[in-house]
Amino acid sequence: MQRPMEGVRVLEVAQFTFVPAAGAVLADWGADVIKIEHAERGDAQRGLVRVLGYEAASEGSSFFPIMEGPNRGKRSVGLALERPAARPVLEKLIRESDVFLTNFLPDARAKLRIDVDDVRTINPDIIYVRGSGFGVHGEESGKGGYDSTAFWARGGSAAGVTPPDADRMTRMPAGAYGDSMGGMTIAGGVAAALYSRAMTGRPSVVDVSLIGVGAWATQFTVNLALMNGGPLPVAARPRHGSATNPLIGAYRTADGRWIELSMLQPGRYWAEFCTLAGRDDLAADERFDSTDKVMANAAEAADLVAELIASRPFAEWTRILARGDGQWAAVQNSWEVGQDPALRANGLIAPVVDADGVERELVASPVQFDGSAPGLTRAPQFAEHTDDVLRELGLSDEELLSLKIDGAAT
Template identity: 30%
Template sequence: MRSSEKNTHKDIDKRPLAGIRVLDMTRVFSGPWGTQILGDLGADVIKIEQPGRGDDQRRLGPPFLLDRSGQKTSESSYYLSVNRNKRSVALDIKTLEGQEAIKKLAEKSDVFIENFKVGNLAKYGLDYENLASINPRIIYCSISGFGQTGPRSQQMGYDTAIQAMCGVMSVTGKPDEEQGGEPLKVGLVLSDMMAGTYAAMAIQAALYARDTREDALGQYIDISMFDAQLAAMSHQASHYLVSGQIPGRFGNGAPSVSPSNAFRCMDGKIVIVAGNDDQFRRLCNVLDLLELVEDERYLSNSMRVVNRHSLHKIIEDKLRINTKTYWLKILEEAHLVAAPINTLDEALADPQAHAREIVRHVEHISGGTVPLVTSPMRLSRTPLDRYAAPPTCGQHTAEVLEELLGISR
């Protein structure tokens, strides 16, 4: 981890979206995840929040960030995870003054993004038609649970419900016939993350289209968690569409590769994947199980998939005679794919995480420091090298209003 660092913003910002302004009226997770991606890429993200209340995500704790004296702040870890590289402006959209200020900011912005209930911003004059009449170049992105059209468009969307509806839970967990077998949700807000990521990609595509087409106009983007999650079902959806067979649950196994699973050693489990015949042959050699290479049940990956249960038992019986550390070392030396099943503290302590500078500490206005998981995007000529702490509610109101609108507070 790097020591505490402070961004002065005095040098030239080389990030690829530097100069792009994003007016962010999203809350909780999907929208903030998407706008954080844009902020990491260099966009000036202005987060509009309700005065005195702010983003509801701020209160989704514990844990909460500690200030310099070790006291809890009002900033939850949940909020901190998706709001770096933004400026916070507190404006009340229920007042004419707040609405006019937002419209004026939109006039000076490239992107407007929101995740309110479908149609809700129209009553404040902040819908696409109104803002596009003020700024025809604006890219307006709406994120919702189910999209702007269709019979479910007015329904609220929460990640657990979207995972359940879109089939994620149906392919996650042990099969019904095994002890503890039942559908499970993924341990992340997966549909929120997918919707936010697709939103960030669509916004960049729309910016490129605007700036390379003769009309130079913005456009409207409709992103839904439901659509994004179904799209992310990927090979599982293709499996069903091609074969008509409903994909099942395989626990830690893979439906189309074997061996690929968590295997018990003397002191716990590790993951092993042999993705082709050559890797399977080398795995058998390391485990002193070369007779399996000629066993007709395991001659090809397809056969190994069909006979996965017997193969799993044979491999696990061998692994049980020694420790996780022993087998991981032996398998790594043989250039085979094997991994420990880490907790998050172990994952972040991995030498690879240190080498890639995955965690940085930046100064927070509370006087303490906030640890951030950095962006995974590594660009050589336009590096993502600036990380500003997630703002407190309204932290930049005076700064932004004076800078962009000439309003002093």
Template identity: 30%
Template sequence: MSALSGIRVLDLSRILAGPWAGQILADLGAEVIKVERPGSGDDTRGWGPPFVKDPDGVDGQEAAYYHCANRNKQSITLDFTQKEGQQLAIALAKQSDVLIENFKVGGLAAYGLDYPSLKAINPKLIYCSITGFGQNGPYAKRAGYDFMIQGMGGLMSLTGHPDTEEGGGPMKVGVALTDIQCGLYSAIGILAALVQREKTGEGQHIDMALLDVQVACLANQAMNYLVSGQSPKRLGNAHPNIVPYQDFPTADGNMILAIGNDRQFRAFCELADCIHLADNPDFATNAARVKNRSELIPLLRQRTVFKTTANWITLLEAASVPCGPINNLQQVFANEQVKARGLHLDLPHPTFGSVPQVASPLRLSKSPVSYHSAAPQLGEHTEHLLTELLGLSSAEIAQLRTIGVI
């Protein structure tokens, strides 16, 4: 049995952070109902190219972006700005265990879909709000987006080459990492609230903010600042606390060296025919190497260029020195370890035949993640849900379509 079997989630969220949290819960066995606008749905359905192709190789109308965060869900189209739509959304919330939303603070109160209103009819409801800045504070009413939060939350001050180097300056991460992290924290909060509900019988409100998550995920860099009072600088691919821990050129490209202790550094120097560097007091310890990185790194680069990436990896792995290639995504999905872990899978789809997916990294021995469907078509399950959950007749559903509620 799936870990979250029997849990129903009403997902009112859009774009990435909320849908990512909903997909995690769906992978773990929850029934996730995605509520979308009639006619258009989640904005990311149109965020292409690339678009998923049908069996004949023709582009469909659904972007790959949308399919990254919405598998294992059901889609219902519902306009809850209309009175009839509000009533249906409230009825669905009454029968749900969890609700996820990412509207502006206070935006759902006008429709009776805010937490106080729904708590009154469903005290067991766990209500997760995802916003840019949280439910309180001077920025609470502002909209928040991943890119701007990466900047405001300090991540871009740490990412990119130093200003003194060619191409230097702040840089965002290559994926919407703040959204992803917020989705992960949201799922964790929801799971914790479900455990708490088992003890008390009561639900609760979860207040998630992109800015909070970004600052929390600064990890050692935040602590470096809080302890030293000095704002860390951009170091490109280098590490602020460990040296050498960055990219190095090879005879045919580049590789990563991730040396975490003095033994590993000595082992590398032996293989690179520069043992004198490990014996040098300026480089013998990690603290010394961090202090003298500007002198050490050019000396190491002069050594790494004489072997290919594959040669280095073979030698360094045999000596237990952490290292690796810098792969593009074609190389990632061709990698034997990625294949062995089953990270690429295909899920059935009524129009496209199948849709490629990246598997969940969760590996549970007793209640494993399960996959049953690709992301749903817009409104694919509307009639089924209105009939099975809310008991509407065919005539009532037809009338709702006529007035544009569904």
């Protein structure tokens, strides 16, 4: 696979998933990503033993998916940035890096002297990247945020998927849901900044906020609300189909699974669906024998579609619908996504060998180059590469030992 970021060094001073996910994507693309973890505590995400009610680690092994996903392909250096002895090491790393990634809050950046001016004083050509909850301007610029708050709640997704009469808010469908999208967004910003620097000689400061990514994800309805000058009216959605199309939306099968139909041209696909379902008579029915009639009687047609789908099991419907031209999809759980034939055919579920030598699998980042799937390497163990990286910087064994005795390095 072409690795367009080969030769680029990224220095990451970040934790959890939002900004580290960007480092993982850049590593997939060939960058040398050095992850700075606190010399004693490491990335705080390493301490999460349960996530969304699930065990976060693989029992009896070092495989830790919550770290593997956003940290694969990196090298980990344990460095206590608050200790004076660690400063010369950090400055050497900054001098040799093209990109500096961080999601530390402004006060922490100032305390550790890793804000834009601090880093640019050491390396004027470095691209400086800040991931934040609520942006770098305004009253909330110093406020921390997670994807559940800044992306999901504030960005509009939670309201968009929670019915008006619900007694509880719909939660994110997966851990680090907005963080993962935000990390991909940052990686794209870094690529643009590297291109700009190559063309103009000027480095950029790149800012991506979770609330900005959240608003971008819901931009269709946000833009409509802005056009209308106020909140959108609550639309009364039919139980099945849409107001003018019975071949839209989710339908439940006989065994309780779901099929999502998205046949946006009812006139084109109605007769085909009826034939596939073994009900040619419905296509000739005077209520539905033209596009206008299907649209005018969509509610009645949708009830019939619901009855048909409910009469057969999921597996049978996937075989039936696969014979047609209309657009549809099986509603899949996380295991089924991992087995999806399209993902596997395109190398988007990729093998990786963990620290114990066991072959595992991870979801690959979705961007590919020249039709090739990425080759993944595992995430680092805590501070696994401290000695290697510091020796590359020219430190002697005596200097390494001194840093470790001081508590500045692990």
